[in-house]
Amino acid sequence: MTPDELATLAGTLDGVEVVHNAPKWPVKGTRAEKRAERAVAIWFVLAALAGLGFIVAFIAWPHEYVAVGEPGYDWYSSYTPVVGFLFGFSVLALGIGIIAYVKKFFPDEVSVQQRHDGRSDEVDRKTIIAQLASAGKSSDIGRRKLIVRSAGAAAGIFGIGLGIAALGPLIRNPWKGGDDAALWVTGWRPEKGETVYLRRDTGILGEISRVRPEDLEAGSMETVFPYRESERGDDEALLHAQRASDAPVMVIRFRPGTKTIKRQGQENFNFGDYYAFSKVCTHLGCPTSLFEAQDNKILCPCHQSQFLATEFARPIFGPATRALPQLPITVDSEGYFVARSDFIEAVGPAFWERRP
Ligand code: FES
Numbered sequence: 001m002t003p004d005e006l007a008t009l010a011g012t013l014d015g016v017e018v019v020h021n022a023p024k025w026p027v028k029g030t031r032a033e034k035r036a037e038r039a040v041a042i043w044f045v046l047a048a049l050a051g052l053g054f055i056v057a058f059i060a061w062p063h064e065y066v067a068v069g070e071p072g073y074d075w076y077s078s079y080t081p082v083v084g085f086l087f088g089f090s091v092l093a094l095g096i097g098i099i100a101y102v103k104k105f106f107p108d109e110v111s112v113q114q115r116h117d118g119r120s121d122e123v124d125r126k127t128i129i130a131q132l133a134s135a136g137k138s139s140d141i142g143r144r145k146l147i148v149r150s151a152g153a154a155a156g157i158f159g160i161g162l163g164i165a166a167l168g169p170l171i172r173n174p175w176k177g178g179d180d181a182a183l184w185v186t187g188w189r190p191e192k193g194e195t196v197y198l199r200r201d202t203g204i205l206g207e208i209s210r211v212r213p214e215d216l217e218a219g220s221m222e223t224v225f226p227y228r229e230s231e232r233g234d235d236e237a238l239l240h241a242q243r244a245s246d247a248p249v250m251v252i253r254f255r256p257g258t259k260t261i262k263r264q265g266q267e268n269f270n271f272g273d274y275y276a277f278s279k280v281c282t283h284l285g286c287p288t289s290l291f292e293a294q295d296n297k298i299l300c301p302c303h304q305s306q307f308l309a310t311e312f313a314r315p316i317f318g319p320a321t322r323a324l325p326q327l328p329i330t331v332d333s334e335g336y337f338v339a340r341s342d343f344i345e346a347v348g349p350a351f352w353e354r355r356p
Helices: 003-015 031-060 073-077 079-105 122-138 147-173 236-242
Strands: 016-021 108-111 198-202 220-227 249-253 274-278 290-292 296-301 306-308 314-317 330-331 337-339
Touching: 003 016, 003 108, 003 122, 031 079, 073 079, 220 236, 249 337, 290 314
Parallel strands: none
Antiparallel strands: 016 108, 198 220, 198 337, 220 249, 249 274, 290 296, 296 306, 306 314, 330 337
């Protein structure tokens, strides 16, 4: 059967009765039709231009971090809005173009179909394809070269943009910097011998509240961030230290007499009953914010991984397969908690080439 016959058969088999069918442009090639064609094509051209702009901005727009007030900050801070706008506008224009095409060129048709239960049979499913093809044909898509070309350009450029956006993060090298690469180092690493304190977040950036052992009740937990005295009064540095995704640490104070099992090589990472673990889940990086003081379990709310705090925060339930990294801590001569070093393993979800 020809595609047209199959399309007719599809309607008959589905019990569809065509009550009215009139082509939008019975006289072909009129000026009004050309105008309608241009009105549709302009949306596809805009989608293509926005898609092209998205690709260029995604690759070339300055995206490396620039602090407030430094040269280039405006360019850096507008990266996300620009990329987001161009991407969104490209999708929007493509969608409007498709809707406009259907409205302006698909025939006016009124059909009536009786409802039936259950799944469509094999013949129905085959003939629907022919029906769709026939509908496309009746809109005269074949001779509308302007629309075909502009829609092809828009869809093609948009598709390339999507591909680049998907592959872009794979091209950046997360190991750039060797041992100092961002994957290995966190804000807890002491720089130039400067002490790194454990600081709580009071909600006021410039208000520095360092944590001392007596601040925690037995059986409690507190979230802390790295802090150096050189950062005092420097809002940018304080914000950076607090917002870094690998910075949050939970300090847990066990009840006196709680038995713990320490990890080999990390026997002196705790300070008495105080243990500090990374708060970043080793499954997919959510904050493991729930501490159950009764059975000393740390819970991740995202996919319900559980870690046993008394046994070096090893996973005991859920998808996480790695213990939460432990931060070595002690107390300085003034009685404040300080980090003895950075974590000795990578924080967060597992990844290829992670060091053991
Ligand atoms: S991110 Fe924590 S369980 Fe998935």
